[in-house]
Amino acid sequence: MRAAHTEAQVRDAEAALASTLADGALMQRAATGLAYAVLGLLGGAYGRRVVLLVGSGANGGDALHAGALLARRGVAVEAVLLSEAVHAEGLAALRAAGGRDRGWDGTGPRRLPDVVVDGIVGIGGRPGLKPDAAAALAAYAPEDDTGARPVQVVAVDVPSGVEVDTGRLPDGAHVRADLTVTFGTHKVAHLVDPASPACGAVHLVDIGLGPHLPPADVVALQADDVAALLPRPGRAAHKYTRGVVGVRAGSGRYPGAGLLAVAGAASGLAGMVRYVGDPTVLDRVREAHPEVVGVGRVQSWTVGSGGDNRAGAALRAALADEVPLVVDAEALRHLDAPVRAEDGSSVPAVLTPHAGELASLLGVERADVEADQLAYARRAAQRYDTVVLLKGPHSLVAHPDGRVRVNTTGPSWLATAGAGDVLAGLVGALLATGLDPFDAAAVGSWLHGAAATYASQGGPIVASDVADAVGEVVRSLLA
Ligand SMILES: NC(=O)C1=CN([C@@H]2O[C@H](COP(=O)(O)OP(=O)(O)OC[C@H]3O[C@@H](n4cnc5c(N)ncnc54)[C@H](OP(=O)(O)O)[C@@H]3O)[C@@H](O)[C@H]2O)[C@@H](O)CC1
Numbered sequence: 001m002r003a004a005h006t007e008a009q010v011r012d013a014e015a016a017l018a019s020t021l022a023d024g025a026l027m028q029r030a031a032t033g034l035a036y037a038v039l040g041l042l043g044g045a046y047g048r049r050v051v052l053l054v055g056s057g058a059n060g061g062d063a064l065h066a067g068a069l070l071a072r073r074g075v076a077v078e079a080v081l082l083s084e085a086v087h088a089e090g091l092a093a094l095r096a097a098g099g100r101d102r103g104w105d106g107t108g109p110r111r112l113p114d115v116v117v118d119g120i121v122g123i124g125g126r127p128g129l130k131p132d133a134a135a136a137l138a139a140y141a142p143e144d145d146t147g148a149r150p151v152q153v154v155a156v157d158v159p160s161g162v163e164v165d166t167g168r169l170p171d172g173a174h175v176r177a178d179l180t181v182t183f184g185t186h187k188v189a190h191l192v193d194p195a196s197p198a199c200g201a202v203h204l205v206d207i208g209l210g211p212h213l214p215p216a217d218v219v220a221l222q223a224d225d226v227a228a229l230l231p232r233p234g235r236a237a238h239k240y241t242r243g244v245v246g247v248r249a250g251s252g253r254y255p256g257a258g259l260l261a262v263a264g265a266a267s268g269l270a271g272m273v274r275y276v277g278d279p280t281v282l283d284r285v286r287e288a289h290p291e292v293v294g295v296g297r298v299q300s301w302t303v304g305s306g307g308d309n310r311a312g313a314a315l316r317a318a319l320a321d322e323v324p325l326v327v328d329a330e331a332l333r334h335l336d337a338p339v340r341a342e343d344g345s346s347v348p349a350v351l352t353p354h355a356g357e358l359a360s361l362l363g364v365e366r367a368d369v370e371a372d373q374l375a376y377a378r379r380a381a382q383r384y385d386t387v388v389l390l391k392g393p394h395s396l397v398a399h400p401d402g403r404v405r406v407n408t409t410g411p412s413w414l415a416t417a418g419a420g421d422v423l424a425g426l427v428g429a430l431l432a433t434g435l436d437p438f439d440a441a442a443v444g445s446w447l448h449g450a451a452a453t454y455a456s457q458g459g460p461i462v463a464s465d466v467a468d469a470v471g472e473v474v475r476s477l478l479a
């Protein structure tokens with residue numbers, strides 16, 4: 001499990017740990033990890049050139065101490081001091097090691113360095129960059145029109161300027177890193193979009209914080225977590241004990257969506273799949289999936305993918321069964337908040353909106369949801385009193401109690417028509433096996449992304465490729 005903590009949680013843990021250590025020991029651990037990560041990126045020391053952009057806080061102190069270690073290894077290190085007052089011990093260490101420093105006077109370098117280390121601000125930073133910091137960054141790590149750079153940027157702890165606890169980006173400038181070296185635990189911004197792409201690859205340095213940290217509210221499941229949650233048929237299993245998933249999706253207008261939701265549901269995780277809906281879709285489902293049957297009892301429903309104006313009726317019929325259900329696409333438009341069966345009892349559900357659909361659910365603008373995904377996913381989970389899976393490059397699975405699981409699997413090629421229909425079917429199958437909605441949504445989106453990566457191999461895919469690859473991913477997890 002990759003855990004992401006907030007600034008306050010990190011500071012409390014740091015205080016508890018620091019009280020057991022000599023002064024400055026934690027910063028030394030952080031700076032050493034940072035320096036070795038930079039050396040790895042440089043591929044050597046002699047002849048390499050590193051510039052440190054140094055702000056007023058301990059984040060700049062990390063950069064200066066790492067710079068001292070790099071200078072002792074033979075790297076040419078120059079610190080650009082962006083504040084009158086920088087970390088005094090760090091600066092003394094850099095100077096003692098033979099590193100140079102200068103203030104920022106608006107003039108850039110004669111020759112660009114190999115790596116720029118962003119020690120402008122860390123978890124103590126306010127959003128955005130001050131004009132001097134933005135100007136120094138542009139001078140030492142210039143970007144062309146496509147955003148390409150001749151210099152690699154390593155962020156200390158977090159890319160300066162991003163909102164650490166929310167994953168939001170500021171209105172103005174922020175650092176865009178190739179590598180972020182963080183300490184003790186991940187921060188929310190490392191996992192949550194739109195900030196997470198600004199982090200580049202994230203490298204975690206263990207500084208001993210672990211025992212002092214509380215359980216994280218924001219986590220990303222890893223392969224071993226997913227393997228532990230996967231349903232496995234017991235020796236005495238038969239198709240009904242493994243769970244039956246029903247699909248009410250697709251329409252005369254969008255028959256393919258019904259087929260794809262069935263393909264996701266028919267990944268082999270549940271014991272049986274039923275399709276209930278448009279007769280023309282049913283004929284095509286039977287052709288493509290001869291094992292799929294019609295009306296009967298189910299342990300879960302997937303409703304709405306590719307639906308038409310009958311999606312509301314399909315949702316009501318599914319809710320009446322009072323089994324767990326996935327509510328997707330068109331069916332989302334017919335939901336009441338909170339999600340309840342007709343008799344008022346609560347029904348375990350997973351809502352699977354994309355940003356536009358989540359915006360409609362909450363009566364806000366799509367752009368607002370995209371800019372503040374964590375907050376809006378949590379708000380929807382609370383308002384609808386159910387699990388919400390907000391689809392995107394890093395999908396979020398939000399529980400009404402505030403916990404969030406971020407999905408980090410899947411290539412950009414997964415942004416393809418019908419991928420969401422496959423996901424809805426897959427999560428429905430996991431619900432049928434007995435996983436609770438929070439687990440089913442998180443495991444389903446992890447498998448969906450991993451299957452896309454497996455199918456893609458770096459190239460283009462279509463949605464049915466993803467469904468076809470789920471079995472292979474499950475096999476490798478079980479191996
Ligand atoms: N916690 C841990 O376990 C460990 C933490 N460690 C390290 O400490 C870091 C946190 O250090 P920190 O608390 O000193 O704050 P930090 O982020 O350096 O800067 C805050 C200062 O910057 C300023 N400032 C604010 N916003 C600004 C802006 N937009 N643009 C420009 N300036 C801005 C503001 O000053 P002001 O402008 O208000 O005068 C404020 O004083 C952490 O990220 C990690 O790297 C490791 O060493 C060891 C283990």
Ligand SMILES: [K+]
Nearest residue numbers: 118121156160
């Ligand atoms: K930083």
